[in-house]
Every structure is written in structure tokens, then in C-alpha cells.
Amino acid sequence: MEKFEERWPKPTSRFVRRCLKKITRRTPQWESQMSESEYKLGLAQSLVGGGKVSRRDFIHLGIAAGLTVAAADTLFVARARAEPMHGGFAKLGMAHGATTDSIDPAGYPDTFTQTAFSGSLANSLTEVDAKGNVQPDLAESFESSDGAKTWAFKLRKGATFHNGKTVTADDVVTSLQYHMGKDTKSAAKSLLESVAGIKADGPETVVFTLKSGNADFPYIMSDYHLVIMPAKDGKADWASGVRTGAFLLENFQPGVSAKLKRNPNYFKNGKPYLDEVEFIAITDLAARMAALSTGEVDYIGRADLKTLGMLKRNPKVEIVEVTGYGHYTLPMNAAMAPFDNPDVRMALKWAINRQEIVDKIFLGHATVANDNPIAPAIKFAKDPQPQHNFDPEKAKHYLKKAGMENLKVDLSVADAAFAGAVDAASLIRETAAQCGIDVNVVREAEDAYWDNIWLKKPWCASYWSGRATADWMFTQAFAADSSWNESFWKNPHFNELLVKARAETDEAKRAGMYAEMQQLTHDDGGSIVLVFNNFVSAQSKKLAHGEVAPNWENDGLKMAERWWIATA
Known part of the structure; x- marks a missing residue:
């Protein structure tokens, strides 16, 4: 003693x-x-x-x-x-960030802007919980009528913007209209194509009228682009940075960091727990791992799978791994030669050894995908057949069918797309060579990858955090007119089914439509869906949290609101 x-x-x-x-x-x-x-x-x-x-x-x-x-x-x-505790300052290392980043919610291309400006600074009408269920967020409740063609959202009483202004239905209307119309550049435009009208029914109720029924509409309202902003002169005021979220914006340096401080008037009682949070852009994987090991940051997204075992031996560090809806893709521009030929696309699908990529690059932290973006855990998911395994004879068959004896294509990659993208491309080059396909791997710059490469180069690496419903995933990434249709694929029958399935109330018929759509993306689609990836992050043990949400990375983008400092 x-x-x-x-x-x-x-x-x-x-x-x-x-x-x-x-x-x-x-x-x-x-x-x-x-x-x-x-x-x-x-x-x-x-x-x-x-x-x-x-x-x-x-x-x-x-x-x-x-x-x-x-x-x-x-x-x-x-x-x-x-036990959640109040107080403290957390530094969170994000795997993305670019000098072109903005607080404009029409964009938010990666985890840096999504987590800092949607999940921390702002709120949407709804959110998805750790079980994958949609819940009210800035809305207090929601209900449908007329076969799910009309949806009424009632706002929380007492919810205010950071400047003290009460949130009203007019603010919601202008916020969502910002993403609608022919002149908008919003990535969420396609999500709202089915909306025929939005109106305020008094100061606390917003009514949506849809072109056809949609039982999944409340999920759409949780999208990270669709945050609520104050109305100013009849338009959404995004430039001020004034929002409703758990934190207020204190300082923002694009491509470097975003520092936020606790909102003392947040409408969720007791939250957030942290006093301050700083999101730091660390796009280089080795630098990200080093920052956590030295204590420069308390958390990193997308930990290095190759050195994960070494990191696990650090008694001050904890690994967080979540099986969600995420998937890594190689979108081909289906509107541009040679990818406008479906036989060329099919040849490339058979020229990849996906299991080898899972084993060597993702080290068991992913599962083989089959050119279908709907994760197995999502309702209406179907595994289309056949499984696209590595088969040189089939690849050569489709190449010959396309009128080619051999093929040479560029594949643009950077680990900014996903950790391991460069190494995965090298393996693809080796297996494709056995099929008469010369894949020239172009290693692109990490910075501004999403601005300069994605949606611009004919074949590149990409990632999706996935979406909680089949309709949502298909609408945003595969619908013909979506600004984030990364393969520029336009299949008339697919788009016809997308509209019909959304409005169908018979579950069996709806399941059949989604099964056919998944088969179409598998057979004809321009996006090679390589793997369904786990979300693997690492944190200092001084941070604590409850069950981690699987819908997006960083605890459904809400980690700043939900996590706390556990030890002094």
C-alpha cells in the first residue's frame, strides 16, 4: 500500500x-x-x-x-x-480530401466532405441507424398516403440553425429544390427526379408529391447531399456554412482540414459528446497509418490492410471492421469506344481473377462480387449467374465476338479510389495479358482524383459506400440521367424497370423486377463490381462509441456526433 x-x-x-x-x-x-x-x-x-x-x-x-x-x-x-462522456477534442484522419473541396452539398464526393459537412455540420430529414433502418433526424416523424405517392414530414419542434433561426418547412423546401431543376449541378438530382412537387403545409410540415409510389422514399431523404440549409431570398444559403448539425464550422482549409466546435443548442438532447473535432485530410496511406501510430490523430479511415497485424499489436490502438454495403468498382465508359461494345465489356469481366485480388490485396477483408452493386444484406438482393471468374477462353471468345484478336486499354488508378487499387490493377494487367488484352496501368495523382479522373477517364477505379435500398443504389449510380452514372450506361429496359419497381406495391413482383435489373447490370452493365469491401478503420482506445452503422464509412458519417473521449 x-x-x-x-x-x-x-x-x-x-x-x-x-x-x-x-x-x-x-x-x-x-x-x-x-x-x-x-x-x-x-x-x-x-x-x-x-x-x-x-x-x-x-x-x-x-x-x-x-x-x-x-x-x-x-x-x-x-x-x-x-458510458458516453462529454468533453474533449478528437482529431480524425480522413482517407480523402482535395483542394477543390467545398461546403456546397451539391458535391461531397468523398468521405472527407461527407463526414465533416454532412454528418457533423448538418442534418437531413432522416438518417439510417446501425441496423440499417431509416429513422427521423431533423424530421420528427413521417407518413405516407395515396399508395406512397404522398409523403408528409413533420419537423422537430425547437430545432434551430447555428445562427439561432428556427428551422421551418420553407427552409426544407428551398434546400431540396436546390438539387432539382435542369440547371442544378447536384449529384442528388437523380434521387429527386420522381418528385412532382414539394410544398410547406404550415411552418412545421413538408409534403412531397411523387410521380409514382415509392415505399423507400424516407431512405432517400437521408442522403448526405440533401442536408437542410436556411432559406435566404427564396434560395438555399449553402455558402454561409450555417446548418443545423451537432457542430459549427470554425475553420476550413480545402484539402487540409476542417475544424468544428460543439453546437450548444443542438436539438438532440445530450449530443454531441465532443467539444471540438478536426477532420484532417491524409490521402497517403502510409502517412495515415503513421499519423495514428504517433498520436497525431485519434482515428484513421481505411487502414492499411497489409500492416493491420502490426497495428493490432499496438496496445493503444483498436481496429474497427464493419461489413456494410460498400463495393469497389472499375467503371468503363459505355458511351466511348471500345467500351461501347458490350462484348468488350464482357471480355474484361472474364479477364479478372477476383478471388486472387480478394486474397492478395484485401487479405480476407472483402468478398468476391459479381458485377452487381446490390450487397447481399440489402432487401431484394440477388446473385446473378454465372459468376464471372477468371476464364481466358471466355474472355477470348467475347473479344473475338467483338471482332478483335487483341485489345489495348488504359486503366487509370490511384489509392485515393480505394486502398489497394494500384496493386489490384497490376494483378488485372497480368491476368488480362493471358486473354489477349494489354492493360496499361496509369497511376494517377492522389490529389483531386475525383475531379480529374473519375467520370472523365474512359476506365478507372472507383468506390461506393453502397446504399440501404436497391432503388437508391440503382437510381444514383446506374440511372441513365444520373450525374453519378459512372459508366455512362444507358439501358432502356433497365431504366423502365427502375421506374416500375419503385412504384410496385406487390412485393413478389417488385422482387422479380429487381432481380432482372441485377442480371442486366451483370450481363450488360459498364461497371465491373470487383468486391464487396469491409469498412476497416483504426482508432486510439481513448475514443469510444456504440454499435457502428454499416450504411456509410465513419459510423454512417455520424462519428463526430456519436463518439466520445473515453479516458482522461
């Missing part, structure tokens, strides 16, 4: 001294069914769980309850991590 007191000075808090006296007393008679040590231990845990004692003082309480110093310290950390 003397050595312990040399290391841990006697507590000075009157509260803790009273607790020590209570713990060292005999067990009350009415607790006779519980051992004395169990009673004392339970009391000590309840105190730290309530956030009433520091780590040092808890050591004293643990010793009094019969624990060793090490055991008491371990118990403190475990208990503190289980």
Missing part, C-alpha cells in the same frame, strides 16, 4: 473520501446474498459509470474494493468506454 500511495497520491476530493469510507464498511445485512467484494466492486463501477470520479481516484476506490492497481485501471477504462 505504501508503494501504491507513492505512485497514486491520496485523493483530495471530499466526495471520493466519502466513497472510500462507504466501500470499506462491512457489507449491509440486506445484501447478504452478495459477497462483500462483489458489493464493493459494483459500487466502484457505478461511480465511474456516472462520470463522478477521475481515473486516479477510481484506482483508490478499486484498491479499497480489493483490486490490484492494474485490475482497477483496466476496469476503469472498460467502464468509461461503455
Whole structure:
């Protein structure tokens, strides 16, 4: 005990001294069914769980309850991590970021802008929880009528913008209209194509009238582009950075960092837990891993799978792995030669050894995909057949069918698309060569990859976090007129089915339509869906959180709102 007191000075808090006296007393008679040590231990845990004692003082309480110093310290950390605590500053290393980044929600191309400006600074009408279910967010409730053609969203009472202005239905209307119309450049335009009209029904209710029924419409309202902004002169004021979210924007340096501070008037009681948060753009994988190891940041997205084992041995670091809807793709521009030939697209699909890529590049943290973007966990998911395995004879067959003996194409890649993209492309070059296809791997610059390469180069690497419904995924990434239709694929029958399936109320018929659409993307689509990837991140153990949402990376983009500092 003397050595312990040399290391841990006697507590000075009157509260803790009273607790020590209570713990060292005999067990009350009415607790006779519980051992004395169990009673004392339970009391000590309840105190730290309530956030009433520091780590040092808890050591004293643990010793009094019969624990060793090490055991008491371990118990403190475990208990503190289980109970949300307020305060602190977290630095979060994002795998993306570019000098072209903006707070304009019409864009938000990657995890940096999505997590900082949608998940932390702002709110949409709804959000998706850790179970994949849609829940009210800025809306208090929502309900449909007329066969899901009319949707009414009631806003939360007392919700305000960062400038103190009350959120009204007019703000919601102008915010969503910002993404609509022929002149908008919003990536969310295709999501709202089915909306015939939006109107305010009083200050707290917004009514959407759809062109046809859509039972999944509340999911669409959770999209990270569709954040609510204050109306100014009849238009959405995105440039001010004023939003409704858990944090207020303090400083933003495009391509470098975004620093935010706690919103004291946030409408979600008790949230956020952090006082401040800074999102730091670290696009280089090695630099990202080093930043976590040295304590420069408390969290990194997209950890290096090759050195994950080494990172796991660090006692101060915890790996977070979530199986979600994410997938890595190689979109081919189906409107441009040679990819405008469906037989060329099919030849390339058979020229890739996907299992080898899963084993060598993703080291078991992904599963083979089959040119279908609908993850197995999503309702109406169907595995189209046949499985596109590596088959040189079939690849040569389709190449010959396209009127070619051989083929030479460029594949533009960077690890900004996904960690391992460059190495995966090298493997693809090797297997394609056995099929008479010369793949020239072009290693592009990491910075501004999404502005200069994606949607611009004929064949490149890409990623999707996935979407919670088949309609949402297809509408945003495969619909003919979507600005994020990365393969520029336009299949008339597919687009006809997309509209019909959205409005179909018969579940069996709807399932059949989505199955046919998945088969079409497999057989004819311009996007090679390589793998369904796990979200693998790493964090300092001083950070804690509840169940992590699988719908997008970084805890459904909401980590700043949901996570807390666990230990002092």
C-alpha cells in the first residue's frame, strides 16, 4: 500500500473520501446474498459509470474494493468506454480530401466532405441507424398516403440553425429544390427526379408529391447531399456554412482540414459528446497509418490492410471492421469506344481473377462480387449467374465476338479510389495479358482524383459506400440521367424497370423486377463490381462509441456526433 500511495497520491476530493469510507464498511445485512467484494466492486463501477470520479481516484476506490492497481485501471477504462462522456477534442484522419473541396452539398464526393459537412455540420430529414433502418433526424416523424405517392414530414419542434433561426418547412423546401431543376449541378438530382412537387403545409410540415409510389422514399431523404440549409431570398444559403448539425464550422482549409466546435443548442438532447473535432485530410496511406501510430490523430479511415497485424499489436490502438454495403468498382465508359461494345465489356469481366485480388490485396477483408452493386444484406438482393471468374477462353471468345484478336486499354488508378487499387490493377494487367488484352496501368495523382479522373477517364477505379435500398443504389449510380452514372450506361429496359419497381406495391413482383435489373447490370452493365469491401478503420482506445452503422464509412458519417473521449 505504501508503494501504491507513492505512485497514486491520496485523493483530495471530499466526495471520493466519502466513497472510500462507504466501500470499506462491512457489507449491509440486506445484501447478504452478495459477497462483500462483489458489493464493493459494483459500487466502484457505478461511480465511474456516472462520470463522478477521475481515473486516479477510481484506482483508490478499486484498491479499497480489493483490486490490484492494474485490475482497477483496466476496469476503469472498460467502464468509461461503455458510458458516453462529454468533453474533449478528437482529431480524425480522413482517407480523402482535395483542394477543390467545398461546403456546397451539391458535391461531397468523398468521405472527407461527407463526414465533416454532412454528418457533423448538418442534418437531413432522416438518417439510417446501425441496423440499417431509416429513422427521423431533423424530421420528427413521417407518413405516407395515396399508395406512397404522398409523403408528409413533420419537423422537430425547437430545432434551430447555428445562427439561432428556427428551422421551418420553407427552409426544407428551398434546400431540396436546390438539387432539382435542369440547371442544378447536384449529384442528388437523380434521387429527386420522381418528385412532382414539394410544398410547406404550415411552418412545421413538408409534403412531397411523387410521380409514382415509392415505399423507400424516407431512405432517400437521408442522403448526405440533401442536408437542410436556411432559406435566404427564396434560395438555399449553402455558402454561409450555417446548418443545423451537432457542430459549427470554425475553420476550413480545402484539402487540409476542417475544424468544428460543439453546437450548444443542438436539438438532440445530450449530443454531441465532443467539444471540438478536426477532420484532417491524409490521402497517403502510409502517412495515415503513421499519423495514428504517433498520436497525431485519434482515428484513421481505411487502414492499411497489409500492416493491420502490426497495428493490432499496438496496445493503444483498436481496429474497427464493419461489413456494410460498400463495393469497389472499375467503371468503363459505355458511351466511348471500345467500351461501347458490350462484348468488350464482357471480355474484361472474364479477364479478372477476383478471388486472387480478394486474397492478395484485401487479405480476407472483402468478398468476391459479381458485377452487381446490390450487397447481399440489402432487401431484394440477388446473385446473378454465372459468376464471372477468371476464364481466358471466355474472355477470348467475347473479344473475338467483338471482332478483335487483341485489345489495348488504359486503366487509370490511384489509392485515393480505394486502398489497394494500384496493386489490384497490376494483378488485372497480368491476368488480362493471358486473354489477349494489354492493360496499361496509369497511376494517377492522389490529389483531386475525383475531379480529374473519375467520370472523365474512359476506365478507372472507383468506390461506393453502397446504399440501404436497391432503388437508391440503382437510381444514383446506374440511372441513365444520373450525374453519378459512372459508366455512362444507358439501358432502356433497365431504366423502365427502375421506374416500375419503385412504384410496385406487390412485393413478389417488385422482387422479380429487381432481380432482372441485377442480371442486366451483370450481363450488360459498364461497371465491373470487383468486391464487396469491409469498412476497416483504426482508432486510439481513448475514443469510444456504440454499435457502428454499416450504411456509410465513419459510423454512417455520424462519428463526430456519436463518439466520445473515453479516458482522461
